[in-house]
Amino acid sequence: MKRHILFTLSFCSTFINAQQNLVKYVKPIIGTEKMGHTYPGATVPFGAVQLSPETDTISYELNGKYNGDVYNYCAGYKYEDKTIVGFSHTHLSGTGHSDLGDFLIMPTQGKLQLNPGTATDPKSGYRSTFSHANETAEAGYYKVKLDDDNITAEMTATTRVGMHQYTFPKSDQSHIILDLMAGIYNYDQKDIWTYVRVINDTLITGYRQTNGWARTRTVYFAMSFSKPFKEYGLKNYDEKQPYRGFWGKFDQSKNFPEIAGKKIRMYFDFKTEEAEKIKIKFSLSSVSQKNALQNMQAEIKDWDFEKAKNQAQAIWNKELNKITITAPDDIKVNFYTAMYHTFINPTVYTDINGQYKGLDQGIHQADGFTNYSTFSLWDTYRALHPFFNIIQPSRNNDMVKSMLAHYNQSALHMLPIWSHYSNDNWCMSGYHSVSVISDAIIKGVYNGDKNQALEACITTANHRNYEGIGSYIDLGYIPAEKSGISVSNTLEYAYDDWCIAQIAKKLNRTDVYNDFIKRSENWKNNFDKTTGFMRPKLTDGTFKKEFNALSTHGQGFIEGNSWNYSFFVPQDPSQLMTQMGGEKTFTSRLDTLFSMHLPDSFFAETEDITREGIIGGYVHGNEPAHHVAYFYNWTDEPWKTQSQVRKILNMQYKPTPDGLGGNDDCGQMSAWYIFSSLGFYPVAPGSDEYALGSPLVNNAALTLENGKTFSVKAINQSDKNVYVQKMLLNGKPLNSSFIKHADITNGSKLTFYMGAKPKKI
Amino acid sequence: MKRHILFTLSFCSTFINAQQNLVKYVKPIIGTEKMGHTYPGATVPFGAVQLSPETDTISYELNGKYNGDVYNYCAGYKYEDKTIVGFSHTHLSGTGHSDLGDFLIMPTQGKLQLNPGTATDPKSGYRSTFSHANETAEAGYYKVKLDDDNITAEMTATTRVGMHQYTFPKSDQSHIILDLMAGIYNYDQKDIWTYVRVINDTLITGYRQTNGWARTRTVYFAMSFSKPFKEYGLKNYDEKQPYRGFWGKFDQSKNFPEIAGKKIRMYFDFKTEEAEKIKIKFSLSSVSQKNALQNMQAEIKDWDFEKAKNQAQAIWNKELNKITITAPDDIKVNFYTAMYHTFINPTVYTDINGQYKGLDQGIHQADGFTNYSTFSLWDTYRALHPFFNIIQPSRNNDMVKSMLAHYNQSALHMLPIWSHYSNDNWCMSGYHSVSVISDAIIKGVYNGDKNQALEACITTANHRNYEGIGSYIDLGYIPAEKSGISVSNTLEYAYDDWCIAQIAKKLNRTDVYNDFIKRSENWKNNFDKTTGFMRPKLTDGTFKKEFNALSTHGQGFIEGNSWNYSFFVPQDPSQLMTQMGGEKTFTSRLDTLFSMHLPDSFFAETEDITREGIIGGYVHGNEPAHHVAYFYNWTDEPWKTQSQVRKILNMQYKPTPDGLGGNDDCGQMSAWYIFSSLGFYPVAPGSDEYALGSPLVNNAALTLENGKTFSVKAINQSDKNVYVQKMLLNGKPLNSSFIKHADITNGSKLTFYMGAKPKKI
Structure with a gap:
């Protein structure tokens, strides 16, 4: 006793x-x-x-x-x-x-x-x-x-x-x-x-x-x-x-x-x-x-x-006390369990004396940083590392340093793709280290040599032997004959290239900026204006004839179908909207995505997905469309973002053993939950903007490493009152669907006034 | 050009x-x-x-x-x-x-x-x-x-x-x-x-x-x-x-x-x-x-x-210039090739920065010594390391330090048996590191902590779980039921224990000396006075009935038969002579060994041996009897040592690709050649005495690390004049068949006068 x-x-x-x-x-x-x-x-x-x-x-x-x-x-x-x-x-x-x-x-x-x-x-x-x-x-x-x-x-x-x-x-x-x-x-x-x-x-x-x-x-x-x-x-x-x-x-x-x-x-x-x-x-x-x-x-x-x-x-x-919230207990369980899951990976990969095994299988001394491993970057660049840039900036700074150490040890001269335990397993598509690095530089979190970081990004992005990059550079897309995931690769490379351009802009490297901002438009090469879908293109420049926008198999995408991946232009939703035929078509396509009925064949052929991870045709259990619910903010119907986000928060996360609708993916699913329940989301890491949604919490206070507190208040919030009626930033009306990273780090107060009906513009 | x-x-x-x-x-x-x-x-x-x-x-x-x-x-x-x-x-x-x-x-x-x-x-x-x-x-x-x-x-x-x-x-x-x-x-x-x-x-x-x-x-x-x-x-x-x-x-x-x-x-x-x-x-x-x-x-x-x-x-x-000789070219080829072969193993196992991988698979820094690997100790304790104590003392000092480092890294707390590349392969019998350590201490070569070295020897010799040591300690011999090589192990342990006793004596550790000098007599427990042979003994104290002194198979010996191994008491030939029945029987047994005819069955069952490696029943191609030709020095017929040694030198070493009568065994065979051709041999490493033989060279000058030169002169030496008529040490008559290590290190001059007929006492 x-x-x-x-x-x-x-x-x-x-x-x-x-x-x-x-x-x-x-x-x-x-x-x-x-x-x-x-x-x-x-x-x-x-x-x-x-x-x-x-x-x-x-x-x-x-x-x-x-x-x-x-x-x-x-x-x-x-x-x-x-x-x-x-x-x-x-x-x-x-x-x-x-x-x-x-x-x-x-x-x-x-x-x-x-x-x-x-x-x-x-x-x-x-x-x-x-x-x-x-x-x-x-x-x-x-x-x-x-x-x-x-x-x-x-x-x-x-x-x-x-x-x-x-x-x-x-x-x-x-x-x-x-x-x-x-x-x-x-x-x-x-x-x-x-x-x-x-x-x-x-x-x-x-x-x-x-x-x-x-x-x-x-x-x-x-x-x-x-x-x-x-x-x-x-x-x-x-x-x-x-x-x-x-x-x-x-x-x-x-x-x-x-x-x-x-x-x-x-x-x-x-x-x-x-x-x-x-x-x-x-x-x-x-x-x-x-x-x-x-x-x-x-x-x-x-x-x-x-x-x-x-x-x-x-x-x-x-x-956990870095974020305190007011919310019902069930939501607190979801929220803090999500926070717990975001703080598991990446993992410390340095001994107490600073030594670690590098990618080159040699022993290295981590001077001035803690080396981390287990970078599930295809997943985590989206929301987990942006979340760290707010709530764990010191660790994220070290994570970027760990990625650059990996690059320095790489005989391939590449940043990590999916790395763990002194190895790269090359899992998934893209080269999303550059997104994490860009986001950390743009948001002032990375305190190392930014020009060296940029060079690592450029070298990685120019590795012609890697998964179609050579063709991508030469043709602006990856021919379907050369890769089974030619379209998702092209789309993700284009986004990553935009991230590199953002670093270049910040460092006044105009030459690099011009090169990569041009590359960032390569998604257009896989966009078929006739159908309005992203689809695989052949070497001869024509689209591959056989095409099924619903199927996840053999269509040129990884862990997703064209319905989801066609929205993968986080770096330029406005231009995507234009390409799709304008705001009306764009909104309609989003509406259909969230409401369509998927055939049984979809579930039979798609890995990593169950019916629980789906809303309409929107797949939350995989990551490629994680930003899509926020796309209504680029239209005049942001209230649809608010309702969809709340729907996803409620349907995809439950305080039960089977409460996650898909793989948590080293915290990416959980980071989505935290951002969205706080009322904002980083649609395009590498940008300093967050799109606003509909907070699930009544109050939240984020204690930052700089000593300031960013607070969110959702007045009149409830399961029914999911629509934002008005917003104040530091007591002043906010007439935008976006806030800046500086608004957070300055310790602003963001107040949402919620209601049961959409506030239509 | x-x-x-x-x-x-x-x-x-x-x-x-x-x-x-x-x-x-x-x-x-x-x-x-x-x-x-x-x-x-x-x-x-x-x-x-x-x-x-x-x-x-x-x-x-x-x-x-x-x-x-x-x-x-x-x-x-x-x-x-x-x-x-x-x-x-x-x-x-x-x-x-x-x-x-x-x-x-x-x-x-x-x-x-x-x-x-x-x-x-x-x-x-x-x-x-x-x-x-x-x-x-x-x-x-x-x-x-x-x-x-x-x-x-x-x-x-x-x-x-x-x-x-x-x-x-x-x-x-x-x-x-x-x-x-x-x-x-x-x-x-x-x-x-x-x-x-x-x-x-x-x-x-x-x-x-x-x-x-x-x-x-x-x-x-x-x-x-x-x-x-x-x-x-x-x-x-x-x-x-x-x-x-x-x-x-x-x-x-x-x-x-x-x-x-x-x-x-x-x-x-x-x-x-x-x-x-x-x-x-x-x-x-x-x-x-x-x-x-x-x-x-x-x-x-x-x-x-x-x-x-x-x-x-x-x-x-x-x-090679550490020894210069006068001799016919063929002998020079044999001699310097032998010297070459003695300077190959052990090998340097330290990087240029002093690091090496230890037995514990960890990285160690060799402070103040060069770490060596590849210790074929069952072979090389006999003549190679004693040779190093004369001509490579600095290296042998480092080799002893390497063995003690191995001991410190051993989870078994054992000195090396047969070690290479951060491993012990436990090859052969005995624990002959102790012989090398003892010889280096007795001869003043080892400059490290001698008491620590003694403790390592004692701990190794008391490892009860190792190959019959427990029984050996309890009974004074290893029962034949417990080991297929019970007799050679007992004999070799007894010799090794004598080596430990020599260190103890030098360090005034009377308790240890008394214990180990007693253990050094354990060879007697396997000696059957009735037959005059070493033979396996059962747990009940009786000799195993089935016994064949010629056979190398299943008789309790490794790489040898009882005919050869019965002479394995290098530490006490006089007592062996007594046990065998006195000088006459002893001499007669030696004569028979060198003249007997081995049956074909011997060659069929014996590994590592060909007819070329045999003189009578004496096996030079394996090591256990390498000292035996020098045993006549303990009788009044040392001239038989002289003739047998010359016979072995001439028959077992030739300047041709097939010139070696057995495995060179990391230089042991070659070290035997060098010693014997210089006219002396370390019968019992751990003693400071060398038994004299019959030099094959006409002159030799050994340049020592201490700056002195030990010289050997064989006057009137030839293929026929193999018998020593008289000897001078520094110009004074030498009326002994032995010299001391100090005679060498003091830079003495040893002169043999040779003749065609035995100089009988």
Whole structure:
């Protein structure tokens, strides 16, 4: 009891400085069911360690044979599942591709079982049944009872260390299993090499090397136990273990401290008393075992689990308090869980001593910045990085520096496309680093050498061998014969080129500006005025005849159809409107998009999408049309933006495990929610303008790093009163559908007066 | 012509200080035929780079199926072969197990072929026929004409850089192939991972990671071309290449600079004029690509191949001049080639900046010493390291420091057994690091903390889980049930323990001395007085009944039979003599050993041995009896040592490709030759005594690091005059068959008067 009281006091003490307890609104379980691909485990903001349960370790057989559903297990955990395999230390949040799941730990007792067993027969292996009734998922803390062996698992984290606390029953045969073969998306050949040193009876170090979505990836670790293990051992599952010379001199399967191989599972044996807690500190490094140990020693100095948990939650609370809102609890849950999800990726990829592994697989020192990894840029350039430019500018500055470090280490001389763990996996289309860099420069967030940054953008955009760029430069579009996603690439390159032009303009580089502003109009080359749709064009300059604007398959687009992608000109909605035939046609097309009925064939052929992620033909579950609801602001019917945005906010985000209508995509879906619920959105990052919408909150105060507070007030706001009647900026009438970034950073007050009827112009 | 004159002058200038041209006596081709397992390529003394031709890249299929003769290709080159596959940068010299062969380079022209082809049909691949008539192998230089494509290959080296010079014919299709799959003893699963960055059109860096005899091994490289390549590309031979996400955005097979995979062969294309030379600098590092590049930049600053060659040969000449001899040319060839072979392993395993990868797979800084790798200690403790204590004491001091660094990095807390490339492969029996450490301490060579060194020896010797040590400590012998090599282990442990006792005595650690001097008598527990043979003993204390003193199979010995191993008490020949029944029996047993006839069954079952490596039943091709010919010195018939030693010198070493009677074993066989031809031998390293034999040289002068010169003079020496009539030490009669180490280091003059008849006592 005394302990409990201390905890309560300690927890309260973290809320001095008038901080609200906002951690209580964070429900990491949101998005773990169906399409969200989030994970419920413990992490701190932007933590290198994301310690979370796996409900299945999915293997993928080559030649197209799956033995599990890889796509569903991108985050390792599915709310629908009944068993937990174990707890691993690295996860991607909300992605549609998968990797990581390193260093899976599972406590068991009774007869030692080193194989995970199956979901249908969990007792056939080390996994255990569990129920959500016995599960707690909070920001920075996760707890679950493992029913099969009556063990309670708890975990929390610092930036580079995961802390486990397992409460065992009395047993002579208690075990901690360290499965070094487990991993997310683990096909046969993914395990490249594993190395472990048992330094003493409470400390081991080592590394795991994989060939996955990140092609060349090594993660070093240190693992410390609160209690000495009695015995330890391993099984090597590699069927092709080669000639070992004189290795037979040792029994390497038991108490042998120098371990290496391709497929290894280890165990550590204990004798436990009833309710005895065994704790583990598990730290990571991209550089070395020594750094992993140093990270551990720096970040968690004792064995006080409650203290670590309280610290993790205090950090979260501090970050969440950067925005305080007035809203109903359900909306607060959605809002702060969204904020939580935006503060997970990118992740810190620097050791406590400033070292990190670069794209060139060499060790680098991050001088004057924190290096970050996991850039899901096709998703996150849209709203996540713009959100950071408001609420995490220091981190976003470092993220831009991380991208430029990547560029400097790239033998291809390219900025990251989709990078994680010292690799680029080249996922999706465009070269959207330039959007993030442009937005950070335009908004005054990037404090490094802007001319060097511009050169990196130009070099990337001129990499002729990359996905059609050569043709794009020569012809102004990518011929359909050369790429299956020729149209989305051309559209996204054009937008990215506009971003480069914005940097050039700011730096007075007229030559570059002229070049890239011209390139930014290349979207017109894929626009068919006859049909009013973006469509693939052949080398001979004619449009490809076979064309279906509804289909997402084989039409030249990635994760979207022409109906959605035809609006992908965020850099110049006015010109798009003109090309489409003027405002009336444009508005009508938008209306149709949000109201049309999609045929069943659409869902059959489209990945990453369920009916829940759709409004009419508008696909919110994927990103390409995320800005489109705001396009009515360019017409004389901005009230339609207001109603559509509120519809999306209400339909696509719910405070339930299945509450996300699509992959959260490293926080992009959540960032959309935050912007839109605050009443504004960055339609074209690289511009300093935000389009206004319809705030979902009654009040919001954004505490900025410069010490100022930007506040939003929505008077008379309700589920029905979604239409803006009038607006004041710092008490003066605002007769525009847009505000500037400077309005935010200056600490303005934005007041919306809401009503139930559209305020027509 | 001008260039040639400059070269001649430059070469001559290296022989100032009255240095003789001794490089001309070095024939690296010796030992490349039959059993020697040496290689003919280019290296500098103790060089990290050993750049040598491979006549086959041998693969080993698992489950015991060979597709080539792995044993014969330990050094990659067999004199008997007609084709060369290419030139690789790492080799073991004289071993009986194999590994390395990293980064195989082959120049070709005409149609590109990326597979090596077969020895019977070399034109089916990139390999080429060659003839010894067009081959030159010198210390630090190798040259061969590749007949198939009319290309002359030349190579030389510095410590960490190999330099290649390829003279091409005129061709639009000249190629340099870099085979990153090739390797010595290359079974299917040996290639763990390969990574390459093409930095520009003359520079690439990367690494190769293998799981071979060294279990966890990574070698980093940098490769620089003297001429820009026009194009480059690769083929990935991994049949199980996994899911690659969006890698299809690039054609990765051609001109793609970020390369990684398991099984990769690369090519670089050139257009060449007639007789155009393309040069390559290829550097290695155990630490990083960056260090490899730094090593290259530090060691070879230009593209002058002749200069590099001359420097390499000047370094060799300086080392060889440490011993000058008067002898017939054939003996000079044997002698200096032996000296060459003793100065190859161990190899420098430190980068130019002092960094190296430790046994713990972490990066370490070698402070105040050069770190060495490749310790074939079961072989080399006998004569190679004792030889170093005379002629390379600074290096041997560093080697001891390297062993202690290994110990400090060992999770097992053990000194190296057989270590190479940050791994221990645990080859052979005993823990002979302690012999090397003891000898270096007793002889005043080791200048580090001697008490720490003693603790490392004690801890190693008390590692109960290691190969029967627990039983050995408890029972005084290893029961035959517990180990297939129980007797040789007990004998070797006993000798090693005597070495530890010698250190303890020197450091006044009486407790340790008493313990280990007692352990050093454990050989008696395997000595069967009834038969006079060492033989395996069972747990119950009785000798195993089935026993064959001639057989090398299943008798409790490794690489030897009881006839040879029964003499393995180098630490106490007098006591062995007593146990065997006195001097007469002892002498008679020695006589029989050197005169007996071995049955055919012996050769059928014994590895590492041919009839050439045998004199009677004495096996010189393996090491366990290397000291035995000197045992007559403990009897009153030392003249039999004199004749047997001369017989071995003449029979087992010849100046021909097949001149070595057994594996050179990293220089142990060669060190035996040098000692014995100088007239003395370290029967028990760890003692400061040398047993005298019969010098093969007429005169020898050993220039020591302390500035003194130890000289040997053999008056009236000839093939027939092999018997010592009298001896003088510094002009005074020497009435002993032994000299002290201090006699050498004090710069004594040892004079033998030789005659045709035994000088009987």
